[in-house]
Amino acid sequence: xxxxxxxxxxxxxxxxATEFLKIISEENRLKILCxxxxxxxxxxEIWKYLKLPQNxxxxxxxxxxxxxxxxxxxxxxxxxxxINRQSIKKYAKLLNKFLNL
Numbered sequence: 001x002x003x004x005x006x007x008x009x010x011x012x013x014x015x016x017a018t019e020f021l022k023i024i025s026e027e028n029r030l031k032i033l034c035x036x037x038x039x040x041x042x043x044x045e046i047w048k049y050l051k052l053p054q055n056x057x058x059x060x061x062x063x064x065x066x067x068x069x070x071x072x073x074x075x076x077x078x079x080x081x082x083i084n085r086q087s088i089k090k091y092a093k094l095l096n097k098f099l100n101l
Contacts, residue, residue, distance in 0.1 A: 013094055020091045023067050028052060028060045033083060036070060040082045 024030050028050055035041060035049050047057035061081060064070045068087045072079050 013097065017094050017098060023063060029064055032060055032064060036081060036083045040080050042078050042080050
């Protein structure tokens with residue numbers, strides 16, 4: 001008998017959980033999420049914390065944004081990022097289905 005998390009129809013959930021884990025398993029992306037826990041930050045604040053060139057920090061921000069884990073807004077020339085808490089909760093709930101012991 002298959003466990004609940006492996007029954008038919010869960011293939012989509014497994015794929016989503018796997019993609020989420022791939023995205024956040026990169027150290028700099030996880031650091032970005034950590035930095036944004038305290039609130040909205042400008043890209044100029046984020047890349048300095050990461051000690052990466054701005055273009056590389058922007059790449060990681062784009063990956064997180066494309067996966068809907070963060071959102072952005074532009075104010076003049078600056079771009080500010082925030083955590084998409086609703087999306088993070090969705091993935092946490094999804095992972096819980098597989099990890100709930």
